[in-house]
Amino acid sequence: MFVLGVLLVLLVLQLSESSLQINQYLQGGVSAALESRVSRMNLTVAQGSTARLSCNIRNIEDDGISWIRLKDYHILTNGQVTYTRDARFSILHSPGSGEWSLQIVGVQMRDAGEYQCQAATSTGTITLSTVLHVANPQARILGSREKHGKVGDLVQITCELRDNVGTPEFVFWYHNQTMINFQTGVRVTTSIIGPDVSQLWLASPNTTMSRLDIRRTRMEHAGEYTCAPSNSGNDTIRLYVSADSSLSFQQLEQSSSLTSSNGGQTHLLFISGQISCLFLLLKFVF
Structure with missing residues (x-):
């Protein structure tokens, strides 16, 4: 009985310790990983506006996160350092925060495509994809x-x-x-x-x-x-x-249409008279 009681006490202590580790695990970097492991997101912005591609991951080193443009596999940023000559791209991050959003100012049609936020954590690499759509309304x-x-x-x-x-x-x-x-x-x-x-x-x-x-x-x-x-x-x-305030444009159009119609009727009467004269001439000859 004594041995059984000791075993029960050890089991309870082990379960308590495991529960504490799980809570710390969820509240730390892994919570960020779970937060970031979502389905691919879609973002639509108008051409010429500013796009902000969200990436929220906590408890990682500054150089442990990167933004990659998939259509040419270009690494745009690593940590807070930008690796592109295009000044429209920048990273939004405040010390101590989990925000690592990619900002694109003056979005162009060529910026459309998929972007990946990749973070190296103790549990592996976390990837969050955003598909950027650029609209050109007219x-x-x-x-x-x-x-x-x-x-x-x-x-x-x-x-x-x-x-x-x-x-x-x-x-x-x-x-x-x-x-x-x-x-x-x-x-x-x-x-x-x-x-x-x-x-x-x-x-x-x-x-x-x-x-x-x-x-x-x-x-x-x-x-x-x-x-x-x-x-x-x-x-x-x-x-x-x-300048003619007494006659509207619609009235002018109707007048022009009527003149055209009357001219057409006059032309038809003239042709009809010519045909009648031709018949009389033929009757006289024959």
């Missing part, structure tokens, strides 16, 4: 490439930004080469819209609409208008202003 001014108005009218020009990665920080409007967002007589309204089942037109997700209102159009308002968002390509249209 602005599009709705309607035709040429718009027409008359002096004194309210002119509205609407710009659509589809499939954006986040909300644009700003949408600037230009008249020729001059930014006009804050000019007197001009108002710019920018908002994010979503699908509206009550409308025939359904906006796609992450659609931003920016509208330019020119309250009282003058002759000097004629020219090119450009919609220039912060994270998208630009789009430009031309505005023509008519």
